[in-house]
Amino acid sequence: MPAELAAAWALLAAAFLAALVVLRAAPAPRPGGGLSGGLSELFQDLIRYGKTKRGCGQGPDWLRRLQVPKRWFTHFYVVSVLWNGFLLIWLFQDKFLRRPLPSWIQHMHHALGRGLQSKNTDVEHFSVLLVLVLLWLHSCRRLAECLWTSVFSSGVIHIVQYCFGLGYYIAVGSTLLCQVPTNVRNELSVQIRWYHIVGAMMYIWASLHQHRCLVILANLRKSKSGKVISLSHSVPVGDWFERVSCPHYFAELLIYLSMAITLGFHNVTWWCVVMYVLFNQALAAVLCHEFYQKNFSSYPKHRKAFIPFVF
Numbered sequence: 001m002p003a004e005l006a007a008a009w010a011l012l013a014a015a016f017l018a019a020l021v022v023l024r025a026a027p028a029p030r031p032g033g034g035l036s037g038g039l040s041e042l043f044q045d046l047i048r049y050g051k052t053k054r055g056c057g058q059g060p061d062w063l064r065r066l067q068v069p070k071r072w073f074t075h076f077y078v079v080s081v082l083w084n085g086f087l088l089i090w091l092f093q094d095k096f097l098r099r100p101l102p103s104w105i106q107h108m109h110h111a112l113g114r115g116l117q118s119k120n121t122d123v124e125h126f127s128v129l130l131v132l133v134l135l136w137l138h139s140c141r142r143l144a145e146c147l148w149t150s151v152f153s154s155g156v157i158h159i160v161q162y163c164f165g166l167g168y169y170i171a172v173g174s175t176l177l178c179q180v181p182t183n184v185r186n187e188l189s190v191q192i193r194w195y196h197i198v199g200a201m202m203y204i205w206a207s208l209h210q211h212r213c214l215v216i217l218a219n220l221r222k223s224k225s226g227k228v229i230s231l232s233h234s235v236p237v238g239d240w241f242e243r244v245s246c247p248h249y250f251a252e253l254l255i256y257l258s259m260a261i262t263l264g265f266h267n268v269t270w271w272c273v274v275m276y277v278l279f280n281q282a283l284a285a286v287l288c289h290e291f292y293q294k295n296f297s298s299y300p301k302h303r304k305a306f307i308p309f310v311f
Contacts, residue, residue: 005112005175009272016279019047020286050155051233052287066159071152073165077143080169084136087173091132095125105177112178123191123264125180130196131259131270132176134203138255139169141207145214151221153231172273179267199262203255210251212239217248235296243308245292246285250306253277282306 022043045053050070093099101109213236220234240247256277260270282305289305304311 005178006269006272009175009269009276013272013275013279016276016283019043020279020283023047023283023286045158046160047283048287049157049161050153052284052291053156067156068159068162069152070155070157071146072157072162073152074143074146075162076165076169077139077146079166080139080173081136081143083170084132084139084173087177088129088132088136091129091177095129108174109178112174121180123193126191127193127196127263128176128180130200131262132173134200134255134259134262135173135176138203138207141211145211149211149214149218151218151228151231153233175269175273179263179269193264195261195264199258199260202258202261206251206254206258209240210248210255213241213248213251216241233291233295235292235299240308242303244285244304244306245289246281246306249281249285249288250308252281282311 045066087105090101090105094101100106216236216238220236221228221230221232223229240250244250253274256274260267260274263270285306289303292299
């Protein structure tokens with residue numbers, strides 16, 4: 001297993017953990033605060049998006065020019081569906097139809113992927129193929145929700161966040177592809193293990209709850225007939241919202257955790273991906289939690305930000 005890939009994901013996880021620590025410790029930026037104030041404004045602008053940018057000042061003109069609409073989140077899942085669907089097709093052909101991967105994918109795999117075979121090559125290949133299917137299905141569902149369920153306001157995201165999001169879904173699928181050797185020319189046999197079943201069941205459970213929570217958020221802006229009547233923010237209730245402010249972020253973590261289980265628990269690189277998702281979603285959840293607490297005086301005090309009863 002390539003140490004470089006694991007180290008890269010661990011570094012990303014550490015960066016978001018550091019951002020979370022700085023957020024909790026740093027004071028709010030003050031206009032005209034000199035170099036330190038400018039750096040603080042830039043930091044806040046890079047970690048906040050959508051509704052969480054409110055109440056932090058408008059920022060200088062040069063920062064406002066670097067914003068794009070939050071609804072462009074949809075592009076992340078378009079890229080993921082296309083890229084990871086492409087990888088899925090080629091990996092399927094390589095393992096079941098004995099058609100070699102394109103040369104440029106093989107070069108990428110040789111640079112970042114595993115060079116040694118294990119005793120359970122078939123099981124590992126099937127595990128990666130299954131997780132890539134789950135990742136692709138997750139992207140398809142999220143794309144459909146962005147197009148037909150979610151109601152986006154006029155919120156914005158920083159162009160750096162946008163580019164990072166596009167690159168993330170390319171990187172996560174490529175990371176999966178690099179977890180098994182591709183120079184095995186024998187036809188892959190399907191070998192289902194107990195952790196495949198457990199991981200798939202957890203994936204379905206978390207995905208259902210994430211969808212329910214996203215529907216709850218969308219319905220806050222719709223009438224009973226489904227017509228959008230408002231773009232303002234309200235306090236969501238129901239399902240996992242009774243325990244945490246951002247259950248859809250918690251469900252995202254569980255989805256990636258389910259993939260780690262499906263891979264058989266032992267894939268260190270994917271556990272680093274899970275750690276990245278943990279701190280990335282925790283940072284976003286804390287910002288949303290603070291927004292609700294600041295803007296709604298009657299907001300339930302028992303709700304945690306991210307993980308029920310814990311954080």
